[in-house]
Amino acid sequence: MQSAALRALGCGSVALLGALAAAALLLVLTPAKDAALPARNKYGLVFDAGSTHTALYIYRWRADKENGTGIVSQVETCTAAGPGISSYADDPAGAGASLKPCLDKAMEIIPAEQQQETPTYLGATAGMRLLREQNSTKAQQVFAEVAKTIGEYPVEFRGAQVLTGNEEGSFGWISVNFLLETLIKCSLTGTWIHPPAEDVVGALDLGGASTQITFLPGTPIEESSTGALLRLYGANYSIYTHSYLCYGEKQALKMLVASLHQAFSGLYHSLHLLNLTGGQPLSLVNATIGQFCTSTWEKVQQEFPTVSRIQLRDACAASTYALTLLLQGFRFNHTTWLNIRFARQVTGVDVGWTLGYMLNLTNMIPSEIPQSVVGLQRSNWIAATVLLATMLILTFCLLTLTCCRKSSSAYVSL
Structure with missing residues (x-):
């Protein structure tokens, strides 16, 4: 009698196990959907070659960007020892050597597999503007040594250039407004939104050799030399910017x-x-x-x-x-x-032209389409997992029943 019950239970379990296996198979065979993987991070390096010192800023942003512009964050900053590169007019090799400690630091931060695709820029401001006016040959020699040093590292060096005063002011304005979230901000629903233009602020900057003023005017700009058109996160900004050379500290x-x-x-x-x-x-x-x-x-x-x-x-x-x-x-x-706010940093990020420079340049760096994988919907995976777990439990029970039947047969034969 006991043996017959065990056989009946075993047969029922086998049938149930077969049904569960068929259901799990159907779930696995249902049409799959593409699922996008998280976009990887990209890195960029910007040297701020000012009149009094040089600093390297390491930036990072998601490769998919937002309306063509990256959401850039500052990873690290490094100040080079010694004066600005314009001070090395009689020792060009010294200008290049001064950058090496900061480049070494950057190589420790950026993953090795991404270093060769990391765009690297050097922007020189009023100090090199003045040197170029005074002695263009010496300025070229300094730039040549700087480029030679950066070229020794596994990065994608995109050149050194002297920024105009208006460029310096424009990029500084971008930095300030990006950090204050007046250009773009994340809403409570997790989507990116454009704040109203009234929230945008002006930017004042006093450097070593020049000072800049930049703001969004309420009227059209009549003097073309003091205007700049920027496109950031899908929106256009026509700003007034002017640099006063020789009025820096x-x-x-x-x-x-x-x-x-x-x-x-x-x-x-x-x-x-x-x-x-x-x-x-x-x-x-x-x-x-x-x-x-x-x-x-x-x-x-x-x-x-x-x-x-x-x-x-x-x-x-x-x-x-x-x-x-x-x-x-x-x-x-x-x-x-009372409308002036003096700041060296905003939300822990240095205020200067380099962040705005990197943000603007991300417009020219192609976005990467996130990689995708083919997979089941979440509900199907949950159902299939539950069925497979149940099948394992039933399999264990069947094995236990089989062992019990063998033990019972051995006892009867004795």
């Missing part, structure tokens, strides 16, 4: 050093030392700078014990020059002063 020093014997630093750093970059009213800024500039050297050293002597020596002239440039040069007043 370093060149201003050269014009005034005979009488002042002092130096100047950029807008943010000039006012940051006196804690004036937090949106204080203009009256307080004026009073603070005036009090600092009339203090004795001994008092200044006591109040800023950790600041270098050179920076303290230059602080009065630097902050005064920055204030004069903003008020008398760019015509800010007590009311519009």
